[in-house]
Ligand SMILES: Nc1nc2c(ncn2[C@@H]2O[C@H](COP(=O)(O)OP(=O)(O)OP(=O)(O)O)[C@@H](O)[C@H]2O)c(=O)[nH]1
């Protein structure tokens with residue numbers, strides 16, 4: 001559990017996010033009210049993302065191996081802060097809520113705080129993803145006795161000490177669910193704050209929602225044996 005914060009590390013995976021990353025870095029730099037380091041883990045983007053990150057205050061790690069989860073894991077290993085924030089580089093999460101996540105984590109003495117998009121009246125999440133998320137979240141909550149409203153949120157504040165107690169295997173989208181499973185198993189406290197979700201302004205998704213959904217449900221079932 002984290003009682004004081006000397007530094008917050010923000011880890012951002014990017015794959016061809018040139019249209020979004022500068023705004024993401026500027027907003028985080030401006031909004032995050034704690035001493036910070038920002039780590040961008042880039043999958044060898046070819047659209048100028050790397051040049052934009054090099055021209056910023058953020059630290060750049062190039063990770064040519066594919067996978068959203070792998071990129072986050074590499075960034076988290078490199079992070080030095082007591083709290084690690086994970087968030088996408090595509091500007092779909094509301095960075096202005098970043099301090100809320102840290103504050104709620106500290107107030108509740110939790111090991112993780114998720115930004116839940118399920119309170120969002122704008123519903124920027126497409127219908128397929130919304131329904132898929134509901135199904136996955138229902139299965140997860142039932143099987144692991146949790147009460148999380150948005151298990152697929154990729155915007156989270158996490159205790160660094162807790163992360164060090166867990167080993168991850170997943171390399172792609174199921175990583176986010178593997179983390180919840182392993183935190184549940186360790187009885188780490190997980191809380192959430194309401195947040196909003198925005199449409200992607202530039203670039204395209206790397207996710208195949210159907211395949212990811214199947215992989216995530218498989219991860220939930222596999223986790224029962226762990
Ligand atoms: N380094 C790295 N980053 C990745 C990889 N795949 C995805 N990302 C980044 O991970 C984040 C999440 O991926 P998205 O493509 O936005 O997936 P999504 O959020 O499910 O899809 P959208 O609804 O379109 O936003 C984005 O910042 C991507 O640029 C990868 O293989 N390597």
Ligand SMILES: [Mg+2]
Pocket residue numbers: 088090092
């Ligand atoms: Mg996204």
